[in-house]
Amino acid sequence: MSAPKTAITPTRADDFPEWYQQVIKAADMAENSETRGCMVIKPWGYGIWELIQQGLDRRFKETGHQNAYFPLLIPLSYLEKEAEHAEGFATECAVVTHHRLEAVKDEETGKTKMIPTGELAEPYVIRPTSETIIGAAFSRWVQSYRDLPLLINQWANVMRWEMRPRMFLRTAEFLWQEGHTAHETAEEAIEETRKMHKVYADFLRDHLAIPVIPGEKTENERFPGADMTLTVEAMVQDKKAIQAGTSHYLGTNFSKAQDISFTGREGSVEHAHTTSWGVSTRLIGTLIMAHSDDDGLVLPPRVATQQIVIIPITPKEDTRDAVLASCHALATTLRKDCKFHGEPLRVLVDERDVKGKKWEWVKKGAPLRIEIGPRDVESRKLCLQRRDKPSNDKEFVDKEDFLRNVTDILQEIHDNLLNAATAFRDENIVECSDLESFHKHWKQDNPGWLLTPWCGSSAEEDALSKEHKITVRCLPLDKQDEPEQACLVTGKPTKLRALWGRSY
Numbered sequence: 001m002s003a004p005k006t007a008i009t010p011t012r013a014d015d016f017p018e019w020y021q022q023v024i025k026a027a028d029m030a031e032n033s034e035t036r037g038c039m040v041i042k043p044w045g046y047g048i049w050e051l052i053q054q055g056l057d058r059r060f061k062e063t064g065h066q067n068a069y070f071p072l073l074i075p076l077s078y079l080e081k082e083a084e085h086a087e088g089f090a091t092e093c094a095v096v097t098h099h100r101l102e103a104v105k106d107e108e109t110g111k112t113k114m115i116p117t118g119e120l121a122e123p124y125v126i127r128p129t130s131e132t133i134i135g136a137a138f139s140r141w142v143q144s145y146r147d148l149p150l151l152i153n154q155w156a157n158v159m160r161w162e163m164r165p166r167m168f169l170r171t172a173e174f175l176w177q178e179g180h181t182a183h184e185t186a187e188e189a190i191e192e193t194r195k196m197h198k199v200y201a202d203f204l205r206d207h208l209a210i211p212v213i214p215g216e217k218t219e220n221e222r223f224p225g226a227d228m229t230l231t232v233e234a235m236v237q238d239k240k241a242i243q244a245g246t247s248h249y250l251g252t253n254f255s256k257a258q259d260i261s262f263t264g265r266e267g268s269v270e271h272a273h274t275t276s277w278g279v280s281t282r283l284i285g286t287l288i289m290a291h292s293d294d295d296g297l298v299l300p301p302r303v304a305t306q307q308i309v310i311i312p313i314t315p316k317e318d319t320r321d322a323v324l325a326s327c328h329a330l331a332t333t334l335r336k337d338c339k340f341h342g343e344p345l346r347v348l349v350d351e352r353d354v355k356g357k358k359w360e361w362v363k364k365g366a367p368l369r370i371e372i373g374p375r376d377v378e379s380r381k382l383c384l385q386r387r388d389k390p391s392n393d394k395e396f397v398d399k400e401d402f403l404r405n406v407t408d409i410l411q412e413i414h415d416n417l418l419n420a421a422t423a424f425r426d427e428n429i430v431e432c433s434d435l436e437s438f439h440k441h442w443k444q445d446n447p448g449w450l451l452t453p454w455c456g457s458s459a460e461e462d463a464l465s466k467e468h469k470i471t472v473r474c475l476p477l478d479k480q481d482e483p484e485q486a487c488l489v490t491g492k493p494t495k496l497r498a499l500w501g502r503s504y
């Protein structure tokens with residue numbers, strides 16, 4: 001018996017990385033560009049990013065942060081001030097060395113070439129992250145303890161030269177937000193670091209239906225120059241980990257390098273305690289890999305560019321006007337009278353005279369599809385199809401009942417996606433307390449994650465990581481005071497647990 005046909009080939013089981021690329025293509029989200037390692041984000045994909053931006057931006061402003069913008073080009077000398085930080089990004093930096101082009105005609109071919117000239121006295125680095133350039137601004141803005149806390153966020157693009165690009169997950173240029181704050185005391189800065197960490201965890205759960213494990217990075221995995229890095233780790237359907245967001249307490253490391261100093265309450269000169277935190281378009285890649293199926297993209301309603309797509313069924317021309325009128329009337333009522341999490345519903349009537357519209361919206365992940373034909377107009381019924389259910393499932397519902405329950409249906413779709421992702425993750429985290437089982441685990445295909453007792457050194461962690469091509473994803477926050485067990489490597493009693501996995 002042949003396997004059922006799917007809209008996406010290969011399937012997840014056959015070739016997960018290629019399935020991922022085909023989902024993006026089928027949903028018309030993005031494409032590779034002429035610039036190696038960079039992508040063009042098309043309207044359907046960018047619309048998802050806009051909704052992520054809007055949701056996060058509201059949360060940032062509710063916690064007192066303001067948006068600003070800083071230069072794309074960073075003087076090389078700024079990075080040299082913070083050697084540890086710069087070294088962490090050095091191999092990924094794109095460097096601007098000239099400030100103009102001159103047209104030169106090739107005498108042999110007759111073609112004109114553009115030659116860089118006008119070498120800069122000091123090269124610029126296209127920002128891989130903005131700690132140094134923002135730190136320079138903070139050093140001007142902060143004079144007294146009364147100027148603190150300083151709570152700034154930037155929505156921007158960054159560039160990190162990527163040798164193995166993968167759309168949304170790893171590209172040379174990507175979009176993100178980076179929060180940067182300065183505080184009077186370590187306690188205030190650490191509180192900020194933890195607060196924004198929780199903002200990310202809550203946002204991924206509430207908007208993207210992605211359950212994450214909040215935790216702290218080990219010293220090996222910390223952000224360059226940070227005293228503490230907190231992370232939210234997500235498991236996707238091939239059981240690999242994605243670092244979905246990070247929040248860093250930077251201590252006074254950057255403020256000393258950038259001279260972010262102030263007159264304290266007792267009159268002495270002190271250095272500010274700083275933080276940084278960020279998420280990127282990698283969230284879209286995480287979303288695709290967490291929820292999508294072999295028929296295409298699956299979108300949680302809060303980040304779906306169109307939450308409801310209404311498809312008119314008009315087999316006969318003489319019924320077309322009545323069907324279209326009914327579709328548009330329903331769309332208007334939904335937009336005007338129904339709100340989901342305080343926002344008007346996003347509804348599209350697809351009037352295009354093309355074949356395969358239904359499958360197009362399946363592949364794009366629209367949460368709800370509604371078909372209305374001549375009989376439905378007469379009976380005041382709707383043919384309802386949900387993206388959290390098999391693509392051919394149909395339910396015929398009364399129009400009035402649907403209008404009363406539509407927001408509950410959308411919430412149910414979100415909850416179903418979250419519950420499925422949570423169950424999948426939990427089924428694929430195994431507790432392990434002995435080294436023999438640890439080594440055996442990683443010899444499997446798609447092995448999932450391991451949770452182990454841990455108090456090993458950085459060198460021991462590094463050795464295990466290299467041997468099995470894994471990393472400690474985090475020390476989970478809810479596992480930092482467990483009953484004592486023997487550390488996996490040292491045998492010493494420890495209350496800490498380490499979460500290990502392979503990652504993107």
